[in-house]
Amino acid sequence: MSKKASYRQPNLFFEIIKGLGANKLTSALLVVILASSLTLVQITHLARGQLIEQDSLLQQRDELDLEWRYLLVEEEFYSQHARIEEVAISQLKMKRPTSQDEQVIILQ
Template sequence: MSKSQLNLTRIIVLDLWHHKWMLLLGLVVLANAVLVVQTTYASRQYTSQWDQLLQQRDRLDIEWRNLLLEEQSQSEHSRVTRIATKELNMSRPLPNEEVVVRVQ
């Protein structure tokens, strides 16, 4: 390096040292900007995850309701069968006792 380049480097370093508070504030502002970007990204990720969880909850709720309806319909059939068997002494006919009625 030549002597003029060394002098220029020295002048730049001294000037930066003279304005060290401005340099420090600039670095703090830059770090703050990076943190804002990271926080915004994380917030969007959490919001997306929250939406997916809400959709999953809705799907599970619909499935639960369908299962309750199915259980209710199954229990009604068994209740009818039980009442017919016990209270009315009814039974399912044997295959040779079945009669087919044709409607014309």
């Protein structure tokens, strides 16, 4: 290409800048669009982070609920009369008192 041909071709970047400089409203709208798009990306990122946190908290709640149900079943098992009597006999070596072992105290 000759030197004249290169001067006739406009530089696209500089032409865009000239056009934006000439029209202030277009420049302002471009800035607002860029700012709102960056804000949208940031808000979307934060929302996804909160959804992930919510999912983990819901999973933790379900695990705690399941553990609580197991503890209720275990509490019921250990509070049964037959179980208490079995532990008293086997581990504590307790027995029911007979009538000979009973003593009557009379209060006046």
